Amino acid sequence: MNPKTLSHWLAHIERLHPTVIDMGLERVHAVKRALGLAPSFPVIIVGGTNGKGSTCAMLEAILAEAGYRVGCYTSPHLLRYHERVRIDRREASDRELRESFAEVERARGDLALTYFEFGTLAAMTLFVQTGVDVAILEVGLGGRLDAVNAFDADCAIVTSVDIDHVAYLGDTREAIGFEKAGIFRGGKPAICADAVPPESLRAHAASIGADLREIGRDFGYDTRRLNWRFQRSGADAVVLPYPRLRGAFQLSNASAAIAALDALHDRLPVPESALRSGLLNATVAGRFQILRHAPSVIVDVAHNPHAATALAHNLECSKTGGRTTAVFAMLADKDIEAVIGVLKGRIDKWLVADIHEPRGATAAHLTQALRVQGVDAPIDEFATPALAYRHALANVDSANDRIVVFGSFHTVADVLREEATSPARLTRQQPAASHACA
Template sequence: MRYTQLNDWLRWMETQHPRNIDLGLERIALVAKQLDIALDMPVVTVAGTNGKGSCVALLSAILGAQGYRVGAYTSPHLHQYHERIAIGGNYVDDASLCRAFAAVDDARGETSLTYFEFGTLAALLIFKQDAVDVAVLEVGLGGRLDAVNIIDADVAIVSSIAIDHEAWLGNDREVIGREKAGIFRPNRPAIIGDLNPPKSLLDYAVQIGAVPVCREKQFQFSEAELGWQWRGQAISGERLSYENLPYPAVLIDNAATVLQAVQYINLPVSESAIRQGLTSVSVAGRCQHIQYRGIEVVLDVAHNPASVYALRDHLSAVPAVGVTDCVFAVMADKAVAEIISIVKPCFGHWSLPPLLGNERAAQPDAVQALLLAQGISNTSLAVSFPESLNKAMSRLSAGDRLVVFGSFFTVAAAMTEIAD
């Protein structure tokens, strides 16, 4: 074994490929063949611009409530690498990760792998060796050329299609939809949660002989004050409905999509397990409310226009008693000006911290200039994230609220500071 400590593996993996993102399946498929990775349990893959993590979390909660041991693979992590690979709701330990990384390293020979490809192969290997009952895999970027797509899933979910990662996926929904559709397989269900899916997504499903299962056609939902209602179909085609469901800690759009996917996994799942999963699910960093120093803090990884609209709607639905300020840091390749325009009425003051050591991060003074261009002058800079967060907190009192958003890195930095 090259290393015995997890952090040593992670640092080494970051240096093993010339590009952090290198879409394509040839290299990872070659190593997967050497590892003899073939999952013999039901597999669900989840792609989409937003909502992937929520879908994985809710699927895991529902299937876990039924008693199945779920292997869940997600990315990126917020606080520690272990968050990416869980079995039965528990993160795998350091020793298991080190053994899996060593096996991948031995099998790859001279083949170069990215950090994400190493992690994907390790997760698949762990799920195979542990013989989980069902594997739920979040697609990292796109779909067609993402490392997770080496697996032929029994059920494929596309939660939503919006503009993001234009440098890799294209800058319109039709092009992006075709990339996401790459996870579909012939004669297998393609669960589509987007209310207005791109034509390219549907066309590809039909072209390869997948079975499109679409929101508002095969399944739908409605909301009421005391609960929500879901209507969909069983794998047999029989119509199903659930009444007065508890509201989960994820968007109802994603919950409705998950409930339809559950019907196609070909594992018995009771209505009581569905209700228990809806009640118990939680997703760190997605409209997550915590109390910190007596102030309500909302953590949200929203980093593209679609997810920022969802954050705005959430803040409107549960308004603060007092003022609402924000801590905002974002990657430079995002639609920063558009993000600002969506939520600029929400915040009284914008704290703009640096994300030190992150080369992709937008510079705080550049973000400040974009805010000023939209008439927002109530901003402040700081030399570090802790300083920015502390100054933001010092402006607030009981009944006020602070929203930390803009990136996984932003929320992770806040979580680290709060934990410390």
């Protein structure tokens, strides 16, 4: 098997395994051994229900500003697979991805890896071959049985614990907390940025002898009008600029990233200047990202109740005085009614759309869920999020109105593709002037 193009490779690895998700580490460990993957550089693994991507982005930016060659592996991507694999804040090229895929293909033999397993091994192969100074790996699902957990974390971060992926992780915070704590390692720093961590997470950390550091106990933050302070336990606070990434919850993510870097200071010393510049330069698409102004267009991949709560809070903190129209589409196996329940008071009109994926909810399903939740605002149905977005742009009443696109990575990706072909230029996401609502 020798695909000639990246698209052929991606089609090939999608077909290898009969299911998209097959939890377990046996296959990954076997191919890892065959590849001889034994990274000598520090590995930071980032898990959690929400906030993983933002935390990875801040770690990546800060470490790059400190002069390190950083490998970063995240998922899912919005528009291009290349987004998942970055070195020195540059997306991997077609050639680099093809060559690393070929290495995994040769090593796997008859083992049928999942798409994510194959991609994880390929990313680490590339990081080892290019000699990065540090690798940041984002958990795909859960933690304990996720493919990135085949690699031992020199520092592990759990950003938050909430209900999501119940079919795989359980339907309680205690069950999910145990799964996420699986990325911790004995004798290694384990950072938890959840303000009320499940006891299962604490118990697992204690049982393996991990160095658990909790927000609110071992580190924390407080806010001011023009800046914020990161507080180390028993040390002076560090005054820092607000992150370029918008949203009140980003301070929790930033604190987790800094706590992790503190824990790795002996191997990866980072000056305070790099903290400042990294926070100001870190970006990640689809997280309360502002595409346009007057009217404002905001895209957010919020797809579970916890993320919807953050989105609702951010919308409340950035009122425009006009009407808010939602472009809304979700996957059917998510908690659609709970997401609606959190956001329904912030939306004046709903434009719901089909997602043309096997797990996608139909617009009719979303309309029914909205009515069950007591939404009496106008609802229109569309075949795709892009069509809903076009309608929203064409029916804006004033420059003070806003359009909020949310519900899924698929939803945001469809609108970003539509926006990319629009004659109107995208507005670069700007740093927030104030996080007074934090």
